[in-house]
Structures are given as structure tokens and as C-alpha cells.
Amino acid sequence: MKTYCSGVCFLISITINMLFSIHVYVGGGYRSSLTWSLKAAEEAEAVAAISCSGHGRAFLDGPVSDDGQPVCECYGCYTGNDCSHLSKGCAADADSGDPIYLEPFWMQNAADTTVVISGWHRMSYDYADHNMMSIELENFIRKLHSIAGNAITKGRYMVFGVGSSQLLNAAVYALSSTPSKVLASTPFYPVYKDQTMFFNSESFQFEGDTNSWKSNNSTNNMDVIEFVTSPNNPDGELRQSILKGKTIYDHAYFWPQFTPIPGPSDQDLMLFSLSKLTGHAGTRFGWAIIKDRDVYEKVLKYIYLADMGISKDTQLRVLKILKVAIKQDTKLFFDFAYDKMRDRWDRLTSIFSKSTRFSIQKRHPLHCNFFHQTRLPSPAYAWVKCEREEDDDCASLLKSERILGQSGSIFGAKDRYTRLSLIKSQDDFELLLQRLSELVSREYDSIKTI
Amino acid sequence: MKTYCSGVCFLISITINMLFSIHVYVGGGYRSSLTWSLKAAEEAEAVAAISCSGHGRAFLDGPVSDDGQPVCECYGCYTGNDCSHLSKGCAADADSGDPIYLEPFWMQNAADTTVVISGWHRMSYDYADHNMMSIELENFIRKLHSIAGNAITKGRYMVFGVGSSQLLNAAVYALSSTPSKVLASTPFYPVYKDQTMFFNSESFQFEGDTNSWKSNNSTNNMDVIEFVTSPNNPDGELRQSILKGKTIYDHAYFWPQFTPIPGPSDQDLMLFSLSKLTGHAGTRFGWAIIKDRDVYEKVLKYIYLADMGISKDTQLRVLKILKVAIKQDTKLFFDFAYDKMRDRWDRLTSIFSKSTRFSIQKRHPLHCNFFHQTRLPSPAYAWVKCEREEDDDCASLLKSERILGQSGSIFGAKDRYTRLSLIKSQDDFELLLQRLSELVSREYDSIKTI
Numbered sequence: 092m093k094t095y096c097s098g099v100c101f102l103i104s105i106t107i108n109m110l111f112s113i114h115v116y117v118g119g120g121y122r123s124s125l126t127w128s129l130k131a132a133e134e135a136e137a138v139a140a141i142s143c144s145g146h147g148r149a150f151l152d153g154p155v156s157d158d159g160q161p162v163c164e165c166y167g168c169y170t171g172n173d174c175s176h177l178s179k180g181c182a183a184d185a186d187s188g189d190p191i192y193l194e195p196f197w198m199q200n201a202a203d204t205t206v207v208i209s210g211w212h213r214m215s216y217d218y219a220d221h222n223m224m225s226i227e228l229e230n231f232i233r234k235l236h237s238i239a240g241n242a243i244t245k246g247r248y249m250v251f252g253v254g255s256s257q258l259l260n261a262a263v264y265a266l267s268s269t270p271s272k273v274l275a276s277t278p279f280y281p282v283y284k285d286q287t288m289f290f291n292s293e294s295f296q297f298e299g300d301t302n303s304w305k306s307n308n309s310t311n312n313m314d315v316i317e318f319v320t321s322p323n324n325p326d327g328e329l330r331q332s333i334l335k336g337k338t339i340y341d342h343a344y345f346w347p348q349f350t351p352i353p354g355p356s357d358q359d360l361m362l363f364s365l366s367k368l369t370g371h372a373g374t375r376f377g378w379a380i381i382k383d384r385d386v387y388e389k390v391l392k393y394i395y396l397a398d399m400g401i402s403k404d405t406q407l408r409v410l411k412i413l414k415v416a417i418k419q420d421t422k423l424f425f426d427f428a429y430d431k432m433r434d435r436w437d438r439l440t441s442i443f444s445k446s447t448r449f450s451i452q453k454r455h456p457l458h459c460n461f462f463h464q465t466r467l468p469s470p471a472y473a474w475v476k477c478e479r480e481e482d483d484d485c486a487s488l489l490k491s492e493r494i495l496g497q498s499g500s501i502f503g504a505k506d507r508y509t510r511l512s513l514i515k516s517q518d519d520f521e522l523l524l525q526r527l528s529e530l531v532s533r534e535y536d537s538i539k540t541i
Numbered sequence: 542m543k544t545y546c547s548g549v550c551f552l553i554s555i556t557i558n559m560l561f562s563i564h565v566y567v568g569g570g571y572r573s574s575l576t577w578s579l580k581a582a583e584e585a586e587a588v589a590a591i592s593c594s595g596h597g598r599a600f601l602d603g604p605v606s607d608d609g610q611p612v613c614e615c616y617g618c619y620t621g622n623d624c625s626h627l628s629k630g631c632a633a634d635a636d637s638g639d640p641i642y643l644e645p646f647w648m649q650n651a652a653d654t655t656v657v658i659s660g661w662h663r664m665s666y667d668y669a670d671h672n673m674m675s676i677e678l679e680n681f682i683r684k685l686h687s688i689a690g691n692a693i694t695k696g697r698y699m700v701f702g703v704g705s706s707q708l709l710n711a712a713v714y715a716l717s718s719t720p721s722k723v724l725a726s727t728p729f730y731p732v733y734k735d736q737t738m739f740f741n742s743e744s745f746q747f748e749g750d751t752n753s754w755k756s757n758n759s760t761n762n763m764d765v766i767e768f769v770t771s772p773n774n775p776d777g778e779l780r781q782s783i784l785k786g787k788t789i790y791d792h793a794y795f796w797p798q799f800t801p802i803p804g805p806s807d808q809d810l811m812l813f814s815l816s817k818l819t820g821h822a823g824t825r826f827g828w829a830i831i832k833d834r835d836v837y838e839k840v841l842k843y844i845y846l847a848d849m850g851i852s853k854d855t856q857l858r859v860l861k862i863l864k865v866a867i868k869q870d871t872k873l874f875f876d877f878a879y880d881k882m883r884d885r886w887d888r889l890t891s892i893f894s895k896s897t898r899f900s901i902q903k904r905h906p907l908h909c910n911f912f913h914q915t916r917l918p919s920p921a922y923a924w925v926k927c928e929r930e931e932d933d934d935c936a937s938l939l940k941s942e943r944i945l946g947q948s949g950s951i952f953g954a955k956d957r958y959t960r961l962s963l964i965k966s967q968d969d970f971e972l973l974l975q976r977l978s979e980l981v982s983r984e985y986d987s988i989k990t991i
Contacts, residue, residue, distance in 0.1 A: 264739075
């Protein structure tokens with residue numbers, strides 16, 4: 092018996108050894124490879140695993156409970172520990188341009204878009220080439236434009252900014268003589284005016300609407316700087332310069348998810364923003380593409396003097412995100428983003444088509460060189476007009492119906508117009524559609540009662 | 542024999558099983574817990590494991606070899622695939638304020654300072670409280686100041702900036718009436734002048750040295766904004782306002798590693814920078830501590846209009862870094878940083894003490910409330926004076942000796958002075974000492990030859 096056991100037991104235990112050995116070998120790759128990054132990775136996955144019912148998120152740098160554990164931050168109209176409770180009568184918020192509509196894509200591509208930053212990552216002011224900007228990132232951005240087909244970058248200079256916000260003003264400084272008049276065509280993005288007036292430079296001053304200025308002034312354009320937003324915020328129109336002088340092309344929305352791409356833009360000074368491309372508004376990053384060397388050097392000097400460039404950790408994260416956005420040229424990202432916007436426009440137009448009281452901007456089909464098809468634009472915002480004579484404050488009217496938008500006057504237009512954001516979270520969009528449906532359906536009730 | 546083996550072998554194999562079981566159990570937790578963050582963590586550790594001989598680093602966003610693998614970026618005078626080759630006759634670079642001297646601390650504390658950022662981390666422009674700034678981070682900064690004992694934060698407002706660089710100009714805008722005169726006492730940090738002149742606002746203009754201005758003007762201070770840098774860059778002096786009017790206290794260097802902390806600063810507007818506190822210059826982050834609500838709101842508006850705030854990923858990383866800097870109040874970080882600076886000053890002064898041709902700034906002992914001792918300052922820069930009549934361009938003289946510093950005139954002082962940076966990497970510092978020793982030792986050779 093003893094002998095029997097000795098043989099069998101030995102065989103069994105050797106077999107178990109072998110099994111364990113294989114198991115350890117297979118799993119060992121992970122275990123042996125991670126040391127200093129493991130704790131942070133586990134923390135990040137633990138906080139991401141906290142359930143907020145899909146109506147909120149918990150973050151590493153968010154509020155914590157009494158016992159120090161991260162808690163849910165609920166979106167929009169949701170409350171409760173796990174964001175499961177929808178507040179009755181909560182207003183549909185279509186006010187801000189927060190591009191949360193792309194969050195699901197980044198969650199689906201978690202493994203490829205996570206970035207791990209060591210405590211000693213790039214402590215220097217500069218990269219090894221004594222440059223504030225990552226050459227690797229610059230190369231990826233050039234590749235991105237050639238894939239999207241929306242801008243010529245060959246032989247052009249590039250400057251990174253803290254969002255394109257910072258580059259708007261940097262561009263005005265770079266182009267201004269003393270003093271230059273700054274113009275934009277209504278309806279226009281209000282930051283052009285707010286920045287130019289706030290920084291109150293002797294080199295420039297804001298003069299308002301381009302068309303009005305042109306009708307009252309000789310078109311000696313040498314001392315004029317024109318902002319051209321294409322596609323335009325708020326109405327999504329593809330625009331061209333009116334004065335053909337010094338021009339800043341704000342192309343924040345010139346991406347296939349928002350507009351057909353008829354061809355690459357080849358302007359002297361073009362601005363782009365990560366926020367409206369990938370939805371990472373919280374990661375303040377934008378870039379300028381510039382033809383003229385002198386203008387490039389002035390923009391670069393502005394960025395250097397303003398804050399010595401963009402955080403190296405931000406540049407690393409942007410690099411990782413863009414690598415996925417253009418992964419193997421599969422266009423997976425742009426397909427996802429365009430499908431989302433097109434679906435939202437399809438549902439939105441079907442509501443407004445039933446209304447005589449409210450209208451939205453006309454959309455004109457164009458050939459898109461990116462998707463190789465003729466298609467309608469799918470702008471980030473609906474530019475809503477209240478058609479009835481008495482409804483001359485459209486935003487207030489909608490607010491009384493618990494729909495929050497931005498008044499036309501914010502964009503230099505009439506308050507008969509309102510901007511509604513279509514790029515927020517799915518929760519926000521669904522609530523917006525629900526409120527709009529109720530509002531439009533009541534037009535028929537009133538007709539019936541006549 | 543068989544029986545003997547059976548017993549022994551069984552015992553051995555069971556023991557092996559137990560060892561493996563424990564091993565697998567211990568390791569299993571890691572393996573099972575990580576999913577989407579694993580790939581990025583492995584990439585980060587792989588690139589960090591690339592050997593650059595301690596004279597360089599490989600980074601995730603750095604240059605890559607032909608086969609796509611990251612390669613070493615060599616520091617200063619080192620070259621070669623693994624940065625092991627020291628270039629003969631390479632100049633000792635003591636020019637920039639790159640605070641690489643703290644890199645070893647962050648490598649030693651890798652596990653606690655690594656940050657893992659998911660692809661969907663904080664995509665919104667704002668935190669959940671509709672604020673551009675992380676409240677968690679703000680709370681940690683207040684805690685940091687109470688531990689360092691260098692600033693009163695209770696009842697004060699705080700604004701984050703893209704480095705303190707951005708806050709310098711934001712503060713000038715917030716304090717300026719139309720027009721304000723901006724002053725700083727020579728020798729001063731040149732960015733005060735460069736920014737104020739570049740932004741060329743109707744609201745302010747740079748007027749140069751405070752003392753000269755005071756001697757030629759009535760001290761009606763209402764339209765004057767005074768920069769007070771304490772400790773001062775370049776000379777490390779603790780300074781007070783001269784005009785007692787509107788003042789911006791630049792406290793970038795007011796930390797225990799650079800100066801005794803006599804007590805907490807309680808000025809109306811104080812600026813601090815991550816760069817000079819933890820050495821993360823590449824992570825553009827600074828903060829303002831402000832008494833007056835109106836001034837606070839103007840600084841906040843500047844940051845919002847300039848670029849809509851600081852990247853959320855940057856704020857997350859800063860939070861992680863500061864948590865370690867004040868970990869359990871153990872002062873480990875400040876001990877490390879001060880020991881490093883004190884050691885560098887001890888070695889530097891022993892060289893200059895042998896010289897009659899070159900002198901450095903006098904340092905005055907003060908009681909430090911942080912280290913509970915009377916001690917000498919250990920400034921970030923040596924402010925070198927060439928004593929000989931004929932040596933009226935000290936930087937050029939040192940450059941001819943292959944020592945790179947910044948000329949006195951850059952700081953509004955005489956070129957008889959030069960600033961040498963003492964906060965760069967150990968390699969840079971060792972080479973600087975070597976060159977200085979050779980230079981000073983030659984004074985004796987010349988005496989012997991007389």
C-alpha cells in the first residue's frame with residue numbers, strides 16, 4: 092500500500108507540479124512584467140468599475156465618500172448614489188458644446204486609449220530637440236489630416252495650443268498690425284469678440300459683423316483680420332472669406348462627422364481642436380496650420396510667452412488617442428462619430444418636419460471625399476428659429492418648456508434664433524428629443540381645439 | 542530504495558506544489574484584476590526599462606527606431622544608442638531652469654506617482670460642479686501650504702494656470718486700471734517684461750526697475766503694479782514690496798529646498814508653480830492664491846477666456862504627485878530636495894571660496910519653521926560676479942571656458958553678473974563643478990607664474 096501510494100502519489104504530485112508550472116508560465120507574463128505601474132492600473136480599473144447606472148462616472152480625482160472611496164458624479168438630470176434616479180421635470184440641457192457623444196467610443200476602445208504616465212515622465216520644459224512640441228504628435232496630426240482629407244499640411248508649419256481657444260488669440264496677435272480691426276460674420280462664435288475685447292491690445296480691436304463693416308468701409312483689407320468659421324458655429328454652414336484679406340480659418344468642426352469634406356482646406360492660417368474631433372474637451376489641445384514662416388514664428392512666440400507650451404502629459408495622451416482615431420486607416424472612429432450624428436439629425440428633423448412654429452437650418456447635400464458619397468451635413472448644433480411673430484425670444488420660450496439653449500444674440504443674431512447642442516450625452520439628447528416632441532405635438536392640439 | 546524515494550520524492554513534490562500554490566495565489570490577484578489598463582502599463586514599463594546608462598531616458602512619445610521601438614533621448618553631453626558616450630569638450634550647460642535635479646526622487650517613488658488615464662477620463666470642459674478646476678486638487682494644495690508653512694490659504698481664493706507663467710499676465714490684467722505701470726526690481730525674471738510688452742495692452746505698460754521709477758516719480762501707487770519675486774530669480778534674495786501698492790508676489794521658489802521658511806506669506810496675490818516645487822516643468826501647472834474676490838474673478842475670467850482652463854489629465858497627474866509630496870506629512874520629499882540643494886551649494890561654495898576672480902551671492906542664515914533650524918538659503922541659481930575690472934562680460938568669459946549661463950543684462954543687471962542654474966541633472970551639475978574647479982585652479986597657476 093505504501094509502495095502503491097508512493098508511486099501514485101508521486102505521479103499525481105508531479106502532474107500537479109506540471110499543471111501549475113504551465114499555469115504559472117502562462118500567467119507569468121503579466122505578473123512578472125508589471126511592477127511600479129500595477130498599483131495605479133488597479134486603482135484606475137477599480138474606480139472605472141464603480142457602477143453609476145450609465146448616467147454618471149466615478150473618477151480618480153473626483154469626490155470621495157467618508158471612507159475615502161470615489162463616488163459617482165451623475166450626469167445632467169440623474170441623482171442618487173448610483174445615478175439611477177431621474178429628477179422629474181429636469182430641464183433638457185442643450186446649452187453647452189460638451190462633446191460627450193463620443194464617450195462610448197473611447198470606452199469601447201479602452202485598451203488602446205489608456206495612457207500610463209510615470210512620475211518622472213518628461214519633467215523638462217522641452218523635448219530632446221529643444222522643442223515645446225512633440226514631433227511624434229505633430230507627425231500623427233499630419234497623417235490624420237491626410238486620412239481625413241480636410242487640410243493640406245505638406246510644407247506647412249504647425250503650432251500646438253491650449254485648446255484652439257488659445258490659438259484664436261495667438262493668431263490675432265500674429266496677424267495684427269497697429270491697430271487691426273477684427274471681424275466675424277454673424278452669427279459667430281462669441282469667443283472671438285470676448286477674447287479680442289478682454290485682451291484689449293493696442294494692436295487690434297473688435298469691429299463686429301464682416302458684412303456690415305464691408306458695406307460701411309472701403310475694402311482696404313490690410314488692417315483687417317477676418318475670422319471665418321467653417322463649418323460655422325452655430326449654424327454649420329461651410330463658409331469662405333468675405334474680405335479676402337488676412338483671415339483666420341477656424342476649422343474646429345471641419346471633420347467628417349459634422350460635414351461632407353469636399354476637399355482639403357488650403358488656407359494660410361487654419362485652426363483645429365481636439366475637443367470637436369475626438370470629444371476630449373477636458374484635454375485642452377488644439378493646433379494651428381500655418382503657411383507663412385513669419386506668422387508661424389509670431390504664433391509660436393505667443394504660446395511660449397503665454398505659458399511655455401502644452402503639458403507633456405497632455406501631448407502624450409493626445410498622441411495615444413489620435414493613434415486610435417486613425418488606427419490602420421480603418422476609419423472606425425469617423426464611422427462611429429458620423430453614424431451617431433446622422434442618427435441624431437434624422438430623429439431631430441423628423442420632429443421639426445411636423446412643426447410650423449419652429450424651424451431648423453436648411454442642410455445642403457455635398458459630395459464627401461472621405462466617405463465617398465454625396466451626403467447631408469450633420470452639424471454639432473441645431474440653429475432653431477421661432478417662426479411666429481410673437482415668439483421673438485426663442486431661448487426664453489424654449490426655457491419655459493424646460494429646454495435649455497443659447498440665445499441668438501450671443502452669436503450676434505436675433506433672439507428669434509436659438510442654438511441647441513446635439514453633441515452632448517445620449518441621456519441629454521434623448522431628453523431633448525422628448526421635450527421637443529411634446530412641444531411640437533401641442534401645435535396639433537391647438538389646431539384641433541380651433 | 543524505492544520506498545525511501547517514494548517518501549522523500551512525495552515530500553519534495555508536495556512542497557513544490559505548496560510553493561507554486563502560494564506563488565500562483567499571490568500572483569493571481571494581479572492577473573485577474575487588470576483588463577483594459579494592462580497593455581498600456583506593460584508599454585510604459587517596457588519603455589522605462591530601456592537602458593540609457595543613466596544619462597538619458599526613453600519615452601512613450603519619443604523618437605523610435607526603424608523597427609518602431611522607442612530609443613534613448615540622451616541628456617546634455619551624452620550620445621550613443623545607450624547614452625554612454627560623453628562628448629569631449631562639451632560645454633557645461635547651466636543656462637536653463639530645467640528642474641531635473643528631482644527626477645531621482647520620482648523614480649524612487651514610481652509606484653505612488655504613476656497615473657493611469659482611461660480614454661474616456663473627464664471628456665467634459667468642466668468637473669461635475671461646473672468648475673474648470675478640480676476641488677480635490679485645490680484641497681491638496683491648501684494642505685500642502687499648511688504643511689510647508691509658506692502661505693496662508695484659509696479664506697483665500699485659488700485659481701489654476703498653465704504654469705505660473707500664464708498667471709503672471711493674468712494677474713497683471715486683473716490688477717490693471719487704464720493704463721497701469723508695471724514694475725520689477727532688478728535683477729528680475731525677464732518674463733515679466735517680455736509678457737507685458739508682447740501683450741501690448743492699453744491697460745498696462747512695462748516701466749522697468751522699481752527703485753529707479755520710485756526715485757523719479759511720486760509714489761502715487763494707484764496705477765502701479767509691482768512684481769515682487771521672493772526668493773528672487775536670479776539671486777535668491779527674500780524680497781518685500783518697495784511701493785506698497787498693487788503687488789504680485791511670485792513665490793515660485795518659496796519652498797524649503799531653496800530657502801528657510803521664516804513664516805507663511807500672507808500677501809494679497811501670491812503665485813506658485815509646480816515646476817519649481819516638484820520639478821515637473823513639463824507639466825504646465827501653477828496656481829494663484831488671492832484675497833480679494835473681485836481680483837479673483839478677473840483672474841478666473843482671464844484663464845477662462847485664454848484657454849478654458851487646465852487639461853483635466855494634467856490636474857489628475859498633479860494631484861497624484863502632490864499626494865506623494867505630502868505623504869503622511871513625513872516630509873520625505875522636502876528632505877530629499879533640500880539635501881540635494883544643500884549638497885550642491887556646499888560643493889559650489891568650496892570652489893568659489895578659493896577664487897578672487899569670481900564671487901557668488903552672499904547667503905544669510907534664517908530660522909526655517911519647516912525644518913525647525915536656522916539654516917542658509919540654497920537657491921536654485923548661483924548669481925556669479927566677475928570681480929576683475931576687465932571681465933565686464935562674465936557670461937562670455939565663462940562661455941569661452943565652456944560654461945553656459947545667462948548674462949546679467951537678461952535680468953536688467955550688468956553683464957558683469959551671470960546666472961548659473963543649480964537645479965539641472967546631476968550630470969550637468971558635476972560637469973559644471975569640474976569646469977569651475979579647473980577655471981578657479983588656474984588663478985593659482987597664474988599667481989605661481991608671477
